[in-house]
Amino acid sequence: MKSHTRYLTFEVPARMDFVNITGTVADEVNKSGVQEGLCLVNAMHITASVFINDDEPGLHADYKRWLEKLAPFSASPDVYHHNRTGEDNGDAHHKRQVMGREVVVAITEGRLDFGPWEQIFYGEFDGGRRKRVLVKLIGD
């Protein structure tokens, strides 16, 4: 069994934004030499997500408005008790749960086994900090 590990680093200027990382992950699949296996891609920080959806700017604007409605930003420690710690990112911990921490993608014949529109995104909900994403492949 082969394995391959890579840490990607991001520093997203906006508080909330989505970065297409499909090409970077595909490069790691190539480097791994894995032909048949599984590829895990996960945020290593708990106010960020990795998710798969469409690379369409209108949809990304929709997601941002929707997440802001489901878990609005507030720095107040009365709105988010988490902010009593001195942080102001209580909302980001909620947005991340909706969008998810990780994706697992099949590797078939040496490639990400994707449907026609699947693209992998890093989702940032508390930007302006350096954060990491883990890419881990196992297989033959």
Next chain:
Amino acid sequence: MKSHTRYLTFEVPARMDFVNITGTVADEVNKSGVQEGLCLVNAMHITASVFINDDEPGLHADYKRWLEKLAPFSASPDVYHHNRTGEDNGDAHHKRQVMGREVVVAITEGRLDFGPWEQIFYGEFDGGRRKRVLVKLIGD
């Protein structure tokens, strides 16, 4: 290490509906010959989900009402900017995020290692189109 890949095809008539695919996935586990490993099942389309929950019609009706409340259908490009592309499925991309893209299931002694009520569902949020689900097994 063994691996096994299968593509399932669905064309669900209703806009939103859930299809129990547990038996089909279990058949693929049998065919794979994997005794100890992992089984990934994921929607290959970004307006559909694969999730695990109860096969109970009342619950499925509840999920449909709830998802419609969290991300209501609207064809308007003002409500979902995604619909400016000519699509009317902005809501479906949101419903899919709540229910998730994929499940990973343990294979133990050649079987899906499930609790008493776990069942795997294909979740369709923009029906009337042919879509695929990927089943990928790796293990020994």
Next chain:
Amino acid sequence: MKSHTRYLTFEVPARMDFVNITGTVADEVNKSGVQEGLCLVNAMHITASVFINDDEPGLHADYKRWLEKLAPFSASPDVYHHNRTGEDNGDAHHKRQVMGREVVVAITEGRLDFGPWEQIFYGEFDGGRRKRVLVKLIGD
């Protein structure tokens, strides 16, 4: 390829609560002898979750209020048709979908490959019952 399977049992007194299981999962990683691989941790019951986030009591209080707002408890079979079965846990099946069923964690150099704040939680949404969590490792 090595594999390792362990079933954890919980009986959480509160209806909704979160239990940090990171140490228990790390012990299983050690016992497995896996140096490079993947670790699946999933709830085996459909009114419970396994998720990764911060071990911070304020955040956990926030999550509980938020989930109660997104999917409020009601024993009424009119509010949740699922409760027509005689259960009163319709809400719990919804809360579990928001928080997720499972996590997949990379194993690198024999350890859970985690960012600085990542902790694994069992999330209970219909407590007072014995329930199980599955830990499955595969790798070399």
